[in-house]
Amino acid sequence: MTRERLLNAALVLALFAVPAWALWADEPFTITLATRAVIFALAAVGLNIALGLGGLVSLGHAVFFGIGGYAMGILASHAQNYTPIMEAPFLIEGTKSMPIIWLVAVLASGLAAWLIGLLSLRTSGVYFIMITLAFGQMAYFFATSWPTYGGEDGLSIYVRNGFPGLNTLVPIQFYGICLAWLLLVLALNRALMRSRFGLALNAARQVPDRVRAVGLDPPRLQLVALVLSGAITGLAGALFADLNRFVSPTMLSWQMSGEIMVFVIIGGVARLFGPVAGAGFYVLIEHWLGGVSEYWQIFLGLVLLLVVLFGKGGLVGMIAGARK
Amino acid sequence: MSPILLAEQVLNGLQSGVMLFLMAAGLTLIFGVMGLINLAHGSLYMVGAFAAATVAGLTGSFVLALVTALAGAALAGALMEVVVIRRLYARDHLDQVLATFALILIFSEGTRWAFGSFPLYLDTPDWLSGTVQLPGGITYPAYRLALIGVGLVVGVGLWWLNARTRLGIRIRAGENDREMIAALGVDIGRLYTLVFALGAGLAGLAGALVGAIQSVQVGMGEPVLILAFVVIVIGGIGSIRGALIGALLVGLTGTLGSVLLPELFKLFTDASSAATLGSAFSSMAIYVLMAGVLIWRPTGLFGARS
């Protein structure tokens, strides 16, 4: 436990030290890269609630990531073109304000998670994996062929959205926003793991029969977990779209779902900082190997394989040892 | 739409369903016997297609190419099983998904490294090119008709294997009670390798057969893989019969959806928008079908009830 705490502290330190170094060394791209890692980590923290705590192996989390992205894209593109989203029965205008975009992203992806959960939680095991994948594919194909918001081409936003008092175009300031979100959500996640809900959800994953026998309803617990999980991943999606100033159906693809899952598993399932370690490691590997060879994905595959086969508990597990 | 065209589209749906069945049968067999969820099954499909294209290019013999595809993919599958997969049987689905996801990356980029980024050439053999006239005035490509035939033969073969051979008895025993058949002295490791190689061989065969009328390229396995998963989930994981029914359902839904939905939208809007809308909805059709089936029957049409 202490080793894990030490590791967590080191990770938090790195989240501050890396951009500080980049600022000092005038390496703005390192900040962009770190922002990417932080956003991926946030998405993975979201998935970790469903997957690690709830035991829900969702291969469709890209849906929430993408919905968050499109919440940003749609609102900002309407604001950019000065066209309202809706005129009747009441006027809804686009916006370039991050807080409003976040709110919409969280609500929309949470709602989607609720709907998908209602239907998917009737199944379990492999069927659950596959039905979430199916919902992901539905969203992907819909976004690709729906022309209003760019279809396959996606939506480009020329200027990053604004946050009161900050210049979000400065990489370090946008990084600050993303980092604040990550730390806040990690703190909430930590509280969640220790709360009544966390206790019940954790048990529902391990022994659903017992949870029922004490008068609680596992599917309802799991549904709420999925909604929280989806909402967080959706928030990450909105930030990711803002990082790239761009959103497209790739954010909804099943490979994206796979990648978010990879962050969680490489880092360590159900570990508070697992997603952070996993996303950081992945971005690093992608960037570093990508510079070494055109065929870097072979090596990425090998690394993944080794982690799964021999590194029980992911990076956090390997460094900090088994839980408790 | 004329009845002849409709009949032809139904044949097309059957044909694509039958090819999906080849993929899905292996997947469902592997899941049923070993409890393994294998995302890298699409890579074996790709291996089959590449092996066939290479051999056909060297020898010009399509039959030889098919045999190589089957054998090559089975060999690759056996290798995959021995090196990686057997370490995953005792793991949960999560580890299996991730490890086989990693295998996809390795296979795809490895193939690209070995064969380059350009699509390979593989064509239908001369003796199956052109069309045949079917009763009722349907003109249908001979090769596609042959595909339906091959699929049915494989289906019957699997049934025979399962119901009439020693291997089949062991496979069914393995599905029911792993410890028991191990206790009876069956080398369970070898049985698993064999089953995996069988599934892989079928995937390779499908890759080669389909590769002749499609593009043999890196990444060709993933779209089929997802469809095959849809198929086995609809059919009920572990059930060969379910895989067949599911494959035909998915094939027919996909084909007829893409034909009929635009026609449907034409009743409401102009031709261009109808084509766009119809295509958008037909691309979602099979996933809607799958979600519908699962909501109605959470373990698929022929899946074991929990």
Added chain:
Amino acid sequence: MIRTTLLAAASLAATTAAMTAAAQAEVKVGVITTLSGGGASLGIDTRDGFMLGMEQAARDDIEIAIEDDQRKPDVAVQIADKMIQSDKVDILTGIVWSNLAMAVVPAATAQGKFYLSTNAAPAQLAGRGCNPNYFAVSYQNDNLHEAAGAYAKSEGFSNPFIMAPNYPAGQDSLAGFKRYYEGDLAGEVYTQLGQTDYAAEIAQIRASGADSIFFFLPGGMGISFVKQFADAGIDLPVMGPAFSFDQSMLPALGDAALGVKNGANWSKDLDNEANAAFVSAFEEKYDRLPSIYAAYGYDTANLMLSALEKAEPSDADAFRAALKEADFDSVRGDFKFDTNNHPIQDIYIREVVKEGDVLTNHLVSTVIEDRSSAYVDECKM
């Protein structure tokens, strides 16, 4: 390997830098293209054509960074950010796909960088979204489809069946065809992006009574369709844009592609000196025939070099003016930019033929002379 890797001090902050020349380079160029995964062949040809042009110029004051976008928009954006922020490039180029271009170009030009397109040139960037720092060296996306439309009209086809995948480039494609064809259609079908089986569409074609077929199915989709169509025994003239019948695709298509008419603005037998030199140099260096992407890459390199002769990118106005002059020998012959920075050029029809054992394209005719783009009037520049 063109690139070298520098590992920065902290292992958490690895940075790659790529260079062909020493550190005294004065101009930095970033090439973002697809080098891995599906569609890598197009990016590789783009890169090889571009690098051939650069190597022939042998200028050691130009530093080139090449990165793989994996055909993913977010990765392309990330690379562009890196090139702009860290490598401090002046000029970006190389993107193959429209959706990636839409992700990268607006932001890059908004930051004052130059973008020279070696291929993708979506309608938005030619019309309302045009930008003085954005130059499409290749074409405007609709051009090659328009060529097929013009050809259909000139051949007197009266009932073509037209087909494209259901995504923006596909919708633009059919619109482009119809812009020049203008007659009746036997059918208009949108397929799924990434579709591999066209049996249903082929059955519709057979039943539609069409007198010709136009289709736009890039990448593996085109290979699948052409092979399946050849097997269906339908004897109709086939037209398409160059993409599906380009040199990189032909080996995979085989004889099924013979006789197909495709709209293009370049062909390897296009009769001009620059082209002859390019084709032989490319074959010598890479031991394969150049594709249309290689030709665009090569032209882009030469356009850029011609402008660098006259001005530095740091002097943006002068460099922009130098680019606009298009003072280089294009492998496509006459070449100039319209007001929206898209080319005015002749568009041809090619036919797939066999030279000995090798499938390739021959020029058939010029179908549209001095074609600009449909969106030029929407560009306020």
Added chain:
Amino acid sequence: MTAVLAATDLRKSFGALKATDGVSLTLREGEIHAIIGPNGAGKSTLIAQLCGSLAPDAGTVSFLGCNVTAQPVAARARMGLARTFQTSALAMEDTVLQNALLGALGASGKPWHFFAPVARDRGLKGRAEAALDAVGLADLRDVRTADLSHGQRRQLEVAVALTLEPKAFVMDEPMAGLGQEGSAQLTSFLADLKRTAPILLVEHDMDAVFALADRISVLVYGRIIATGTVDEIRRDAAVREAYLGDEA
């Protein structure tokens, strides 16, 4: 005396197999009612129907005077029906205390607290610790459940049931796998526990059953062939036949 838990003419078939074939039984205030029967008699199926994890084909289950036949497991548990499982159903990764807390949480009916830590929740904790105290696991509260001995897990099962402050217990072979000493301990514990709430006890350990039960029902092939006191059951001809193959 009214029955706390009652089954009336329960029927459940799996294909041709009649697993429960017209079972009626009652559990009265203050008693231990044991259900015995040979393997495959349908005891597990019967428990599943009483607790709500399996819906009967016909018949009713009532609890505290309410017809609960259509109620799911969780609803019956909330009403005060506590069960223990034959093979321990405990969260093995969690500590002993956490398992007991889960029971207390279920009893509270309020799992929707997302931020306040359970560890500082006096109400829940008091309840959980009292239950652990009662079964003698108080010293092991911070041990991981996976590290408990088999007997300790059985005790924890009971403790979790206790946290529910139930109106009735349904216990599925609580003695299974316990040594002689363990069985004896649990036997005396259950003898006291019945004053808290009546116990429906499914058990193989006949010593325990005969020591504890106020009434016994014998289940054979899905039917109850006899119900009565220990002595009545010992003398019952049908029971002798079922167990010993005696001719009546």
